[in-house]
Amino acid sequence: MDKEIKIFAYMKSLTILYCVLISSCNYNIQKQNAIPTNEIAFSSxxxxxxxxxxxxxxxxxxxxxxxxxxxxxxxxxxxxxxxxxxxxxxxxxxxxxxxxxxxxxxxxxxxxxxxxxxxxxxxAGASEFAQNEAAPPPAAPPPPPTSVVVPDIPADKIFYAEVKKYVFTTNCVKCHKPGGRREDFTNYQNIFNNLADIKDQLEIGDMPPPPPKGMPLNLAQKKLILTWMKRGAPEKPN
Incomplete structure (x- = not known):
């Protein structure tokens, strides 16, 4: 009888040890397969x-x-x-x-x-946004440029300074600047050397371009620059 009790106690101890081992292994497997908190799960x-x-x-x-x-x-x-x-x-x-x-x-x-x-x-194509992620709304378009107001200047008072202020600075130098791909219209000599081409572009309406690249001249601006050219495009009063 004592022998049977000892065998039963021994088997019970083995069973408990086996359960502990199985539980420990299962914990280790779950721990290895768990996703660290700083990682994200994804299937695609x-x-x-x-x-x-x-x-x-x-x-x-x-x-x-x-x-x-x-x-x-x-x-x-x-x-x-x-x-x-x-x-x-x-x-x-x-x-x-x-x-x-x-x-x-x-x-x-x-x-x-x-x-x-x-x-x-x-x-997968290196998309900026995930397939279930909405793209941000497009940025609002910039407001259209306001038309330049040109004061009434007598023809004999129109010189380079006036045309520069109301035409070239406001409508041209965004593209026609030093180091740019187009002629530099920030100084008088460059403009004077290109008067014929400027006049042609004004007459056919190619320059300045429409928004968003540029802003065409209004009637007052055209009148100002054409009057100046007709007078020989003087730089300043004699």
Missing amino acids: GRELSFSSVKEQVLTARCLTCHAVNGSRGSNKGQINLESYQNVFELRDRIRDSVLDGSMPDQSPPLSAYEKKLLLAWLD
Whole structure:
């Protein structure tokens, strides 16, 4: 009888130990499979947005070098990854660097989670917004430029200063400025050298262009500049 009791107690102890071991293993498995609180769950790259990729990967692993005043360099390699547009334009290079492990440079490699998330987003087209995320409303268009009010100036009092103030400064120098792709209309000599072309553009109505690129001259402005040209485009009173 005593022997049977001992065997029963022994088997009971084994059963308890087995249950403890199973419970411990199950806990470890759940712990390994659990998503850390700072990670996000996703089943497709289309569920990811640029902001989430930036928060989860780019900020800590890329922007230390590839940002203005990054902690390890400023736009290293002439590459800036702070904006969506920059990242989108470089998406193929970023993908290659992730796959071959060349980036991050001189830093620990991306974790399995970071690599999975970044590649999933890139392979899904690297959209700025997730498929279930509404794009922000478009910005309101800028108000149309107001028409320039030209005072009534006698013809013999119209010189370069008046035309510059009421025509060139208000309607031309946005494009016709120093270092621009078009003729510089910020000084008298350049304007005088191009009078014939300016007159032709005014007569056919090509310049200045309509909004949003420019603002055509109103009737008072046209009268002012054409009167000035008719007088020989004087720079100042003799």
